[in-house]
Amino acid sequence: MVKFFQVLMVFLVFGVPSSLLAQKFNNAYKLEIKKATSDIEIDGIMDEQSWQDAEVADHFFMILPIDTSFAEVLTDVRMTYDEKNIYIFVNNYHGAPGPYMVESLRRDFSFTKNDNFLLFMDPFDDQTNGFSFGSNAAGAQWDGIMYNGGSVDLSWDNKWLSSVKNYEDRWTFEAAIPFKSIRYKKGIREWGINFSRNDLKTTEKSSWAPVPRQFPSASLAYTGNLVWDQLPPAASTNISLIPYALAGTTKNYNVGDAAGNRHEVGLDAKIALGSSLNLDLTVNPDFSQVEVDLQVTNLDRFELFFPERRQFFLENGDIFANFGYENIRPFFSRRIGLLAPIDFGARLSGKINRDWRLSAMNMQTGQVKEIGLPAQNFTVVGLQRRVFSRSNISAIFVNKESLDYTPDLSLGVLSLFSVQQEPGL
Known part of the structure; x- marks a missing residue:
């Protein structure tokens, strides 16, 4: 056992010998991408x-049936x-006569219920993390962050343009994805890439590089490999600011109370620190634009973990979310802001280099006097190290602490490191 941990530490500190890194299965499939003329x-x-x-990628391979x-x-x-x-x-040519088949026009449609085309890209060339973009035959967009080598988080939405046009013999998909x-x-000329096509009339699923x-x-x-004719453009200054202001007034005419006024302001910021590392900042955030959860009937004694949909927590969120099991997790981001408003927060996440990924977050919530809940600070650090060709070793540190807490005995006593209250004394 001691020797095992010694070998493990060598891998973490000095890296994995290149002889243990297997070559990609479809390394021979290459598509050259040239600058637009x-x-x-x-x-x-x-x-x-x-x-x-442009060079053409065709001769797709059948996956199903x-x-x-x-x-x-x-x-x-x-x-x-x-x-x-x-x-x-x-160009998505029809495999059988008749119209295309589409179940929904909503974003991030169900893959199996629509004629669609999807792009999967691995811009880190690590066979683990990436992005997916695509559309169904009616033009509904699909986009998500890829993690764990093939999982897609469709809660992630970003800005990109696409258009679909239908003809008698085919439907076309054209898109512009901003860098x-x-x-x-940075500094690599080959990205992992594959294309997937689903055609319901023929019940055929296919891909460019065989799967x-x-x-x-x-x-x-x-x-396969997307081979650039020159290095992709270096990341420029990329700062996104999203301010908001909210004002309103309420009055209970039955009781005859005076009108109450409400006014709030807040700001979200996303700052790119290079091409693969990102800093998210938020002050008094407002999550009213977040998509609502699906209604679920829970028949067991365990709580449900609904997926995180707030954009601040999504990018590289898998580093935190992959710890634990379906019903037992050391950290669940949706607990932050559940009982108390978020005052401010910061999150640094992304790829440090080919082998290391980081996600570090600090969030501060406000006090809720009505239930005796003090201000709380959440600190979470997740670190992921790539070993061999497609495996990872991860570690997580979680700390949640109540600040300046003076318990109200009539409301119960709160542990400094827990949200659970003890009965009032």
């Missing part, structure tokens, strides 16, 4: 010279870029 309008029409000059042949439904993909955006154009909307490793049918098409272990 003309301006591109996102309209779903392939009439720009840049698309004529079998994974031993080329796809019968034809798809071809082109990609290019300029100083601001990555562009993609896709500012994603994170990527065995027992794996999801999102699996980053089976990506």
Whole structure:
């Protein structure tokens, strides 16, 4: 046992020998991306010279119902870029006569219930983390953060443009993804990439780089390579400020009370510290724009962990969320701000280098005198170290502490490091 921990510490401190890092399964699949030779309008029409000059990715492989042949439904993909955006154009040809099949126009639709095209990119080339973008045949967008080598968190939404156009023999998808909307490793000319197509009329799922049918098409272990003709543009200053102001007045005419006024202001900020590290700041945040949860009937004795939907907590949130089990977690971000308002907070997260990921957060909540809840501070630090080709070792530190707490015995006594109250004395 002692020797095992000695070897583990060597891996953490000095890294993993290159002989233990396996080559990607689909390393031979390469798509060259060249700088655009003309301006591109996102309209779903392939009439720009840049698309004529771009290399074509076609000859997709079938994943379902079998994974031993080329796809019968034809798809071809082109990609290019300029100083601001990555562009993609896709021709999705019909595999059988009849209209396309779409179940929903909502964002982040159900993959299995729609004719759709998805892009999976690994801009860190670590086969673990990345981004996904796509659309169904009616134009509804899909986007999410990828983690754990193939999981997609669809709560993450960002700014990008897309257009879908339908023809008798095909539907087209064209999109512009800003470099500012994603994170990527500086100084590398090959990103992991794969394209996935779902066609319900033929019940066929396919991908450009072959994926065995027992794996999801999102699996980053089976990506091919997007080869840049030159290094992607260096990350420029990227600061996003989202202020808000809220005002209102209320009055109970039945009781005859005087009118009560309400006024609040707050600010969210996102600051890119390089191409792969991000700083989030918030002061008196307002989460009224967050999508509501689905109603769930809980028939067991354990509480439900609804997914985090607040944008401040989403990016690289998997570093915290992957600890524990479904019903037992050392940290659950939705507890912050559940009983008390958030005064301010900061979170630093992202890739430090190829092998290390970090997420460090400090949040301060306000006092709630009505229930005897003091101001509380939450500090969480998660660190993830890549070992071998697609494995990770992670550690987490969690501290929640009540500040300047003088207990009100009529409301119960609160532990300095717990939200549980003891009965009043």
